[in-house]
Amino acid sequence: METWRTICAMPLVELCKRLGNGQLSSVEITGAYLASIGAQNSSLNAYVDVYDQEALAQAKASDARRRAGQALSPLDGIPMAVKDNILVKDRRCTCASRMLQDFIAPYDATVIGRLRTAGMVLLGKLNMDEFAMGSSTQTSLYGPVRNPWDLKRSAGGSSGGSGATVAAGMAPCALGSDTGGSVLQPASHCGVVGVRPAYGTVSRYGLVAFASSLDQIGPLCKSAYDAALVMNVIAGADSKDATSREDLAVDFLAEMNNPVSLEGRIFGLPRECWEPESGLSPVVFHGLTEALSRWQSLGARLVRVSLPSLTRAAWAYDLLSSAQAASNLARYDGVRYGHRSGDYRNLGEMYRHSRGEGFGPEVKRRLILGAAVLEGGNSPVSYAGAQRIRKALFREASDVLESCDGLLMPVVPTLARSLEGKEDSVPSLCRGDRFGVPAGLTGLPAVSLPCAQDRSGLPMGMGLMGKRENLPRLLAMAYAYERAFPMAEGTRPHDLGWKGGERHEA
Numbered sequence: 001m002e003t004w005r006t007i008c009a010m011p012l013v014e015l016c017k018r019l020g021n022g023q024l025s026s027v028e029i030t031g032a033y034l035a036s037i038g039a040q041n042s043s044l045n046a047y048v049d050v051y052d053q054e055a056l057a058q059a060k061a062s063d064a065r066r067r068a069g070q071a072l073s074p075l076d077g078i079p080m081a082v083k084d085n086i087l088v089k090d091r092r093c094t095c096a097s098r099m100l101q102d103f104i105a106p107y108d109a110t111v112i113g114r115l116r117t118a119g120m121v122l123l124g125k126l127n128m129d130e131f132a133m134g135s136s137t138q139t140s141l142y143g144p145v146r147n148p149w150d151l152k153r154s155a156g157g158s159s160g161g162s163g164a165t166v167a168a169g170m171a172p173c174a175l176g177s178d179t180g181g182s183v184l185q186p187a188s189h190c191g192v193v194g195v196r197p198a199y200g201t202v203s204r205y206g207l208v209a210f211a212s213s214l215d216q217i218g219p220l221c222k223s224a225y226d227a228a229l230v231m232n233v234i235a236g237a238d239s240k241d242a243t244s245r246e247d248l249a250v251d252f253l254a255e256m257n258n259p260v261s262l263e264g265r266i267f268g269l270p271r272e273c274w275e276p277e278s279g280l281s282p283v284v285f286h287g288l289t290e291a292l293s294r295w296q297s298l299g300a301r302l303v304r305v306s307l308p309s310l311t312r313a314a315w316a317y318d319l320l321s322s323a324q325a326a327s328n329l330a331r332y333d334g335v336r337y338g339h340r341s342g343d344y345r346n347l348g349e350m351y352r353h354s355r356g357e358g359f360g361p362e363v364k365r366r367l368i369l370g371a372a373v374l375e376g377g378n379s380p381v382s383y384a385g386a387q388r389i390r391k392a393l394f395r396e397a398s399d400v401l402e403s404c405d406g407l408l409m410p411v412v413p414t415l416a417r418s419l420e421g422k423e424d425s426v427p428s429l430c431r432g433d434r435f436g437v438p439a440g441l442t443g444l445p446a447v448s449l450p451c452a453q454d455r456s457g458l459p460m461g462m463g464l465m466g467k468r469e470n471l472p473r474l475l476a477m478a479y480a481y482e483r484a485f486p487m488a489e490g491t492r493p494h495d496l497g498w499k500g501g502e503r504h505e506a
């Protein structure tokens with residue numbers, strides 16, 4: 001029996017292979033991950049609930065199916081974990097908020113149903129920023145998730161638990177949600193691959209809504225290949241989410257098994273993110289420009305392009321997401337959903353006290369901003385004005401993508417922030433989000449791919465964005481890069497010895 005460290009270092013595709021040829025059982029794999037969680041979670045704070053008994057029971061059932069020749073999919077028996085804003089029937093779904101601390105989900109989210117149909121094993125729920133609002137998990141009821149590369153730093157957010165869990169080998173893959181960068185940003189800070197699928201690719205039924213015109217579920221994995229495996233399970237139309245589309249649910253592995261070359265491919269570099277005034281920190285600028293030369297060494301052609309609306313994207317995102325949050329979070333009133341205060345004399349007071357006690361300061365700030373935006377009128381912070389920027393950005397990106405295979409851009413302008421010392425102000429947090437929001441605003445798919453490390457080994461992701469129907473191609477191009485340039489080994493405190501881009505045939 002291999003130790004948990006060996007098993008938890010393996011990419012998902014390797015686990016599938018060993019399950020398939022009988023070298024490992026689901027009980028062995030699941031047991032290894034539970035041991036890894038037991039050894040590491042108290043220092044990382046990534047899991048908020050671990051379903052150990054049920055996970056082992058699911059693993060046993062999977063092994064029985066496999067023995068009987070009835071495996072439900074190549075991923076039957078593979079464990080995974082999900083962000084705590086995705087409903088799992090009869091389990092807590094807290095969104096890391098006091099408001100939902102006691103909320104038990106009455107049904108499974110569609111993605112959970114799909115994981116079950118594929119035979120996957122659910123390890124538990126992952127920490128996040130409260131209601132997915134934040135970039136460092138510091139707004140979480142449970143406190144911040146620590147970065148496996150440097151425990152003094154944040155894992156990013158809002159899907160920080162998902163990033164840290166995969167980076168530390170506490171699950172081979174995890175689901176997060178991305179409204180304005182919440183899968184891409186923690187993936188970048190944790191040195192894992194994060195995917196924000198095009199809007200409509202994955203059903204949001206059973207995902208607690210933040211901003212409905214932006215929310216999308218996406219996987220975080222050790223490699224682009226692993227991400228394609230998970231996308232094949234979770235993508236697809238769902239009658240319970242009218243925005244979901246079948247045409248985007250293609251075979252994400254098709255281009256992987258027939259590897260693409262980067263030779264002659266054209267990538268646009270939006271000048272708004274690469275020029276000095278874009279505010280990239282020197283270490284990120286240095287790391288990612290070196291990565292760009294590696295893309296060139298594989299034959300990629302880099303061309304300067306411009307997306308003028310990018311400079312106002314974070315502003316538009318703030319307005320639109322806050323307005324939609326103000327509407328979506330109205331349901332938490334202590335009557336229909338959520339915490340009810342014990343201290344009130346009349347109905348009005350009950351609403352006020354319940355919401356006042358249930359929501360943390362960052363959620364309140366957004367609800368107040370959102371309510372002001374929804375008041376409308378001719379104020380400079382109009383919803384319509386933000387929508388115009390959103391549309392312009394979509395047009396600009398679509399035009400540029402007519403003559404490019406993809407856009408390469410930074411995911412975050414800085415390294416993962418320190419959890420020591422004073423907290424960042426809200427405006428500085430927003431500045432940090434500006435490269436994470438374009439995919440959400442345009443609805444286009446994006447991948448965060450580990451492409452560089454600073455001298456101490458801290459990872460940095462490169463964002464790769466493409467046309468709506470091109471996620472399989474983006475993943476295949478990311479796979480081509482990560483195979484040629486795997487991450488350095490041996491540089492992280494929780495070193496498990498895996499590196500991105502190892503070649504594994506499924």
Ligand code: GLN
Pocket residue numbers: 132133134135157158177178179180181182183210321433
């Ligand atoms: N950091 C962004 C915010 O706080 C993104 C959040 C998200 O994508 N859920 O709004």
